[in-house]
Amino acid sequence: MDISKPTIVVSRCLGFDKCRYNGDMIPDRFVKKLGNYVNYITVCPEVDIGLSIPRETIRLVSENDEIKLFQPSTNRELTNEMSAFTDEFLSSLPQVHGFILKGRSPSCGTKDVKIYLGREKAVGSIKGSGLFGKAVVERFPAAAVEEEGRLTNFKIREHFLSKLFMFFKLSEIEKSNSLAELVKFQSDNKYLLMAYNQKEQKLLGRIVANKDGKNFDTIVKEYKEHLVLAFARAPRYTSIINALQHIFGYFSEELSQSEKNFFLETLEGYRANKVPLSVLIHMLKGYAIEYNQPYILQQTILSPYPEELVDLSDSGKE
Numbered sequence: 279m280d281i282s283k284p285t286i287v288v289s290r291c292l293g294f295d296k297c298r299y300n301g302d303m304i305p306d307r308f309v310k311k312l313g314n315y316v317n318y319i320t321v322c323p324e325v326d327i328g329l330s331i332p333r334e335t336i337r338l339v340s341e342n343d344e345i346k347l348f349q350p351s352t353n354r355e356l357t358n359e360m361s362a363f364t365d366e367f368l369s370s371l372p373q374v375h376g377f378i379l380k381g382r383s384p385s386c387g388t389k390d391v392k393i394y395l396g397r398e399k400a401v402g403s404i405k406g407s408g409l410f411g412k413a414v415v416e417r418f419p420a421a422a423v424e425e426e427g428r429l430t431n432f433k434i435r436e437h438f439l440s441k442l443f444m445f446f447k448l449s450e451i452e453k454s455n456s457l458a459e460l461v462k463f464q465s466d467n468k469y470l471l472m473a474y475n476q477k478e479q480k481l482l483g484r485i486v487a488n489k490d491g492k493n494f495d496t497i498v499k500e501y502k503e504h505l506v507l508a509f510a511r512a513p514r515y516t517s518i519i520n521a522l523q524h525i526f527g528y529f530s531e532e533l534s535q536s537e538k539n540f541f542l543e544t545l546e547g548y549r550a551n552k553v554p555l556s557v558l559i560h561m562l563k564g565y566a567i568e569y570n571q572p573y574i575l576q577q578t579i580l581s582p583y584p585e586e587l588v589d590l591s592d593s594g595k596e
């Protein structure tokens with residue numbers, strides 16, 4: 279385990295083992311690429327509770343207001359085994375910063391998993407979470423949790439990576455026991471936080487200002503709770519534009535009218551979904567270098583995660 283990298287729990291069938299019900303494995307380009315930047319811990323809840331490879335399919339069934347895991351061909355109920363395994367496995371983990379789980383699985387899926395309204399297929403179904411996936415979402419609010427299929431969407435992937443590296447860095451600061459480090463973290467993340475949630479960004483600033491003289495453990499606990507709220511969802515593009523405009527304010531005195539117009543036109547292009555965010559980020563980075571603004575250059579909004587992971591070519595949609 280390399281402690282200089284975030285740790286992610288990943289569904290084992292995503293390129294690590296042929297453990298699917300039919301003996302297949304699903305290689306995933308993003309999971310593979312991300313492997314250079316993270317530690318992986320693999321899990322296959324179905325095999326880890328003792329099911330074989332290959333195996334008869336299992337499904338979620340809603341019965342008496344309870345969600346049960348059921349194997350129709352054997353009439354076997356596996357809810358207790360899965361719950362016990364999930365509890366034990368999640369409790370035994372070292373500090374983890376993210377999860378990449380296989381979508382639509384009655385075990386690993388976190389959303390849109392089919393839940394049958396009875397043991398017979400014909401009775402209809404609703405959507406919900408797999409048993410393992412549900413427990414992960416509930417127990418790890420500060421972790422970046424996504425399904426592999428959703429990560430092909432560029433915006434979802436960007437949010438996942440931003441959250442992953444943000445909370446990884448915070449975990450390093452927790453270990454450092456240094457309020458000065460936390461203050462710097464808040465300062466470096468100012469515009470990224472503004473893009474995510476301006477209300478929480480201000481509140482986080484007040485927490486690190488520590489007017490009441492609280493101890494570090496109390497401050498960092500409070501800070502983390504509010505950081506979770508700030509990262510509850512991907513930023514809206516209007517909030518991103520607001521943060522970029524604030525950064526642009528640092529250079530507006532220096533730029534000619536035509537340079538300003540060009541930036542503002544590019545910003546409008548982003549608003550109209552015709553220009554990717556990366557173009558604006560590159561422009562602002564260029565200005566920060568040209569006009570020597572170290573405070574802007576250290577802002578994580580310019581590079582919230584390793585740049586090598588910005589890869590549009592395997593993204594289904596922006």
Ligand code: SF4
Binds near residue numbers: 292322323325385
């Ligand atoms: S989806 Fe989860 S339970 Fe199913 S094969 Fe993959 S890792 Fe195993």
